[in-house]
Amino acid sequence: MNLSRRNLILITVALVTTHLYSCQNKGKSYTVNTQPERVQHTLATLPLDFQSLETEGIAIGDSIVLLNDSLMAIDTLINEGKIVQITGISELSINGEAIQTSGTESTQVYLRIKTSLGDAIVDGKQIYSPSSSFAPKEMQIGNTKLSFVRLKNYELDTTKNSTTTSSQSHYPILFINSDDGYKGLITQTNNSLFESDFPFFEVLENDQIREVNLDNGNILLLMERKDKNNLASLRIKILKDAIVGYRAEIIDIENIKK
Incomplete structure (x- = not known):
């Protein structure tokens, strides 16, 4: 492969990537991206x-690194759950070929977003937008x-024959309430029935919201x-919270099939 030397730049980017959390959710365990790690040198x-x-997208992560066009860190976005405006998408590749990572073709997705400092580039794994595979429940x-x-991030794992999302994907919910104008995430409350280190209420890939009701100002989901x-059938109470906006708590779990 012949590439002009002046078109190649050796980059080392400090991105917010994987810091392992453990979570036990009725047999489901996963990791979540929150802490900075240094990416390997890559010709790009x-x-x-x-x-x-x-x-629109929602930023999820303790500290999300903002990059310039040279993929150098310029600032951090620390307001988790902030709604951001996305203006562009790019897949980091070499001459049209996916970057080789551990024998697997892997494509890194970057997004261009608007910030108070102007345009910036962020790692797509930390920005969540509506999932086309899930019709909004209204x-x-x-x-x-x-x-x-339901939201999903812009992380891709690409092989020669298929493109799939990571097995550790999260699917937080963007909640919109016309009564009070709220538009944002729902914080997850842990209890004896359910514990998760992922901080927001999720509707997972095979979940189905069957009913939505109001009860004394609270929202009840089946x-x-x-x-x-x-x-399993889950009963979930969603309450308004002066600090986080809304929070969800699973109040009953009935196993239908084992």
């Missing part, structure tokens, strides 16, 4: 080629319209959660 053609993408109760929109061998 800069500046990256961004395609236009006009949509419910009109009296004069109140409630919407639950949701089915299933995996290969189990099916």
Whole structure:
């Protein structure tokens, strides 16, 4: 492969990548990205080629590194749960070929977003946008319209024949309440029935919201959660919170199938 020396830049980028959390959620365990780690040196053609993408996303992570066009850190975004405006998307590659990582072709996704400092580039793994595979759950109760929109990040694991999301993916919910104008994430409350180190309420890939009701100002969800061998019915109470906006707590789990 012949590439002009002046078009290649050896980069080392400090990104917010994997810091391991352990979580036991009825047999489900996962990790979550929150802490900075240094990426290996990679030959890449800069500046990256961004395609236009006009949509909103939500930043999730303790400290998200903002990069310039040279992929050098310029600042951090520390307001977790902040809604950001996405303007472009790019996949880090060499001459159209995916970067080789541990024998697997892996594509790094970067997003261009608007910030108070102007445009910046961020790691796509830490920005979540509505998932096209999940139709928003909307419910009109009296004069109140409630919407639950499942989100996913921009992480890709690419092999020669397929593109799949990571087995450790998270699916937080963007909650919209027309009554008070709230638009944001729902914080997850742990209890004896359910514990998670991921801080936000999720509707997982095989979950289905079956019912949405109001009870004394609280929102009650009936949701089915299933995996290969189990099916359970979850009752979830969502309460308004002066500090975090809204928080969810699982108040009952009924195992339907084992």
